[in-house]
Amino acid sequence: MDFEPLGLATDLVILTVRDGRLQVLLIRRGIPPYRGRWALPGGFVRPDEDLETTARRELAEETGLSAERIHLEQVATYGAPDRDPRGRVVSVAYLALVPDLPAPVAGSDAASASWVDATDVLDDSGRLAFDHHRILADGVERARAKLEYSPLATAFCPAEFTISELRGVYEAVWGLPLDPRNFHRKVTKTRDFVAPIGTTTTRDGGRPAQLFHRGTATTLHPPMTRG
Amino acid sequence: MDFEPLGLATDLVILTVRDGRLQVLLIRRGIPPYRGRWALPGGFVRPDEDLETTARRELAEETGLSAERIHLEQVATYGAPDRDPRGRVVSVAYLALVPDLPAPVAGSDAASASWVDATDVLDDSGRLAFDHHRILADGVERARAKLEYSPLATAFCPAEFTISELRGVYEAVWGLPLDPRNFHRKVTKTRDFVAPIGTTTTRDGGRPAQLFHRGTATTLHPPMTRG
DNA sequence: CTCCTTGTCGTCACTATGACGATAAGGGGT
DNA sequence: ACCCCTTATCGTCATAGTGACGACAAGGAG
Structure with missing residues (x-):
């Protein structure tokens, strides 16, 4: 087989x-095209490298987060013939959800990587290079949707978290406030969404809160409802 | 830029x-690799051709269905280095939902294309070439999920359909029986899912049934529930 | 000790749902 | 013409889930 030139x-x-607030990791491009513009982290797939392997490698290079337990999923593939001025480049987009750990951008490969408010970027469709605005929009929408029917919000949390911290994740991702009492009832009544540790914390102030860790569920019954 | 060889x-x-019954269009491969085995229809993306354009072209070639109104959506991309013995071939999978029209396979490009029961194929993981069993599984799961929260079941129906015919689609795709009375109530009460034409038909036997066409909704509130 | 903050439980009205009875309105057979 | 069979459509009822919101619990700050 011979193939057309294609990246x-x-x-x-x-x-x-x-x-x-929901934030996205962006890098400022140091080389053309789109030099000086913000872009999503990414890179070319190496020969004999699986797509997800490439994504995990990029994730590690850009953030220092090499842990396998980081949630990573494929979102979509973008292949418009003119999406990259260098030639035909098809890009497979992945979504990664990471907890707010210390030293995140440190050890990063890209010259200048930083966390940016996702809503700010989404509000300005010209801010990102290539078709990355669309990719970001699709990724954020995927995350918002998944929070409804999967326990994935816990991927944003440390191993042990309170119900309020989990609520904060939902509020940040969905961009709307949720009733603390109904949210508490819903989460604790949904089978295997979260499981109590048995200990409490006062790190959020106020009355000590129970600590939980992720449950075993892969799908939420019934789902969380947005708006 | 120069690129690694890749299809x-x-x-x-x-x-x-x-x-x-839910059926999938398969072709029997006339050339190696996997000669004589069943496979999903597909083909290579041409230079300067958009991914969805490729998919629509293939759809037209294999089925004669060139209508733009056929529902087509991207599902996922498969890129394991060894998924094709001919070399590195990355495949973007698309899902098409077509109504049960007359003369579907006629005018087809592939030597032998035919409709096969999806459940039969899914039950036998060795029946399909390449990683097509996984692709089919992902596609069917996508269809099942979309029937829950989108009005996409109507894509399987002709322009005018009865509630029972729509129920038949749900039962076939989900593979489980639904209560006709509750289904009727649910569908007719979900805003903009379907809209009555005003005429009736007796083509399904029994008491004449109202005819409906698709409504304007893009998402169902509340969603249909599986199981 | 009091106030302030957040966590957790409870109440209530309303909606959605599953199970299922009952009636409507055609077609086909005799 | 009539009866029966089939499917359509409406209704009932008990129950689960949800939004709105009151009330109390249990720490920390001043």
Whole structure:
């Protein structure tokens, strides 16, 4: 077989929740095209490298987060013939959800990587290079949808978290406030969503809160409801 | 830029509901590799051709269904280095939902294309070439999930349909029986799911049934529930 | 000790749902 | 013409889930 010239890349939508806001990791491009513009982290797939392997490698290079337990999933593939001025480059987008850990951007490969408010970027469709605005929009929408029917919000949390911290994740990702009492009832009544540790914490102030860890569920019955 | 040798293809999971069963369009491969085995229709992306354009072209070639109104959506991309013995071939899978029209396979490009029961194929993981069993599984699961929260079941129906015919689609795709009375209530009460035409039909026997067409909704509130 | 903050439980009205009875309105057979 | 069979459609009822919100619990700060 001989093939047409074509590049294959992966781009990453790396999301976290910091200071109660949904943030995305962006890098400032140091080389053309789109030099000086913000872009999603990404890179070319190496020969004999699986797509997800490429994505995990990029994730590690850009963030220092090499842990296998980071949630990573494929979102979509973008292949418009003119999406990259260098030639035909098809990009497979992945979504990564990471907890708000210390030293996240440290050890990063890209010259200048930083966390940016996702809503700010989404509001300005010209801010990102290539078709990355669309990729980001699709990634964020995927995350919002998954929070409804999967326990994935816990991927944004440390291993042990309170119900309020989990609520903060939902509020940040969905961008709307939730009733603390109904949220508490819903989460604790949904089978295997979270399981109590038995200990409490006062790190959020106020009355000590129970600590929980992720449950065993892969799908939420019934789902959480947005708006 | 120079690129590693790599082929880019699209594969199609084309689903329909015939005789109350979910069926998938398969072709019998006439050339190696996997000669004589069943496979999903597909083909290579041409230079300067958009991915979805490729998928629509393949859809037209294999089924004669060139209508733009056929529902087509991207499902996922498969890129394991060894998934194709001919070399590195990355495949973008698309899901097409087509109504049970007359003369579907006629005018087809592939030597032998035919509708096969999806459940039969899914039950036998060795029946399909390449990693097509996984692609089919992912495509069918996508269809099942979308029937819950989108009005996409109507994509399997002709322009005008009865509630029972719509129920038949749900039963076939989900593989479980639904209560006709509750289903009727649910569908007619979900805003903009379907809209009555005003006329009736007796083509399904029994008491004449109202005819409906698709409503304007893109998401169902509340969703249909499986099981 | 008091106030302030957050956590947790409870109440209540309303909606959605599953199970299922009952009636409507055609077609086919005799 | 009539009866029966089939499917359509409406209704009932008990129950689960949800949004709105009151009330109390249990720490820390001043």
